[in-house]
Amino acid sequence: MTNKTDGNFDRTPLIAGNWKMNMDHAQGIALLQKLAWTLKDAKHDFQRVEVAVFPPFTDLRSVQSLVEGDGLQIVYGAQDLSDQDSGAYTGDISGEFLAKLGCGYALVGHSERRTVHQESDELCRDKIRAAIRHNLTPMLCIGEGLDERQSGNHVAFTLEQLRGSLADLNEKELEGLVVAYEPVWAIGTGEVAGPEDAQEMAAAIREELGTLYSADFARATRVLYGGSVKSSNVASILAGSDVDGALVGGASLDAEEFAKIARFEQHLLSN
Numbered sequence: 001m002t003n004k005t006d007g008n009f010d011r012t013p014l015i016a017g018n019w020k021m022n023m024d025h026a027q028g029i030a031l032l033q034k035l036a037w038t039l040k041d042a043k044h045d046f047q048r049v050e051v052a053v054f055p056p057f058t059d060l061r062s063v064q065s066l067v068e069g070d071g072l073q074i075v076y077g078a079q080d081l082s083d084q085d086s087g088a089y090t091g092d093i094s095g096e097f098l099a100k101l102g103c104g105y106a107l108v109g110h111s112e113r114r115t116v117h118q119e120s121d122e123l124c125r126d127k128i129r130a131a132i133r134h135n136l137t138p139m140l141c142i143g144e145g146l147d148e149r150q151s152g153n154h155v156a157f158t159l160e161q162l163r164g165s166l167a168d169l170n171e172k173e174l175e176g177l178v179v180a181y182e183p184v185w186a187i188g189t190g191e192v193a194g195p196e197d198a199q200e201m202a203a204a205i206r207e208e209l210g211t212l213y214s215a216d217f218a219r220a221t222r223v224l225y226g227g228s229v230k231s232s233n234v235a236s237i238l239a240g241s242d243v244d245g246a247l248v249g250g251a252s253l254d255a256e257e258f259a260k261i262a263r264f265e266q267h268l269l270s271n
C-alpha cells in the first residue's frame, strides 16, 4: 500500500508537461533550460520523481540537442504519432522519426485529438501499437465529458475508452504503459476534479487493468491525473494512493510553476 506521506511510492511518480500548440523551438528551449536550472537548484531527484515534457513536434530536435548536450535528466515525448510507419500520409509523423529524436514517450488519444480530430478508440489502439513498434512508451489519455460526469456515467464511459483503446493488445506489449485520466470538463477550464474524483477513477482504471490483464500489471502501471493541475492543488490530488502523477497543460508553460508541481512532495510533507 502506498503511503506517500511516509515517502514510499509503489510506482515512480511522473510529472508530465503537455505544452500543446504553444512554444516555438526557441521559446521551448528557453523554457526547458529554465526548468532544468530550477529543478537543479532544488536538488530534484529525478530517480524519485520522473519529469517529462511533451513539446510540439517542431521543437523536438532542439529539445534533443539540449537534453543530450547538457546531460539533462528530464525526459520528453511527442504529443501524438501516426499509426503508420511511413508512406503517403501527408502531415503525419512516424514513431520511427520520434524514436530517432530521442523521444521516450508518445501521448495517444489526448481529448483534443479525440474531439478536434475525431480520433476513435480503434485509432488510439493502432497508435499504441505504432508507439510500441518504435520503443516509445505510450501514454494513453482517457476521460469523460461534462454530460457523462453529470449523468453519473463517468466511470463506465472512461473504462469503455480504456478497453476500446487497448483491445487486442497484450500485457507483454503494454509493459510500461502510462494511463492519463483527464476529465474533459476539467481541461483548461480551471475546474479541477476533486482529489476523491481523481482517486475514484484511478482506482477504477487500475482495477480494470487487473481484470483485463494481471494483478501485477495493474500494480505496475502508472495512472496520472490531468486537468487544471497547479502547484496549489497537486499535493491533494497526488495524495490518492492510485494517482501516480499529473499530466499538466497550462501550468507547464511556466518553468517555476511546473518545477513546483514536480516538487509536490514538498507540499505533501508540509500538509
Ligand SMILES: O=C(CO)COP(=O)(O)O
Binding pocket: 018, 110, 182, 186, 187, 188, 189, 190, 226, 227, 228, 229, 247, 248, 249, 250, 251
Ligand atoms: O490537457 C491537459 C494536459 O494534457 C490539461 O490541461 P490543463 O492543465 O491546461 O487543464
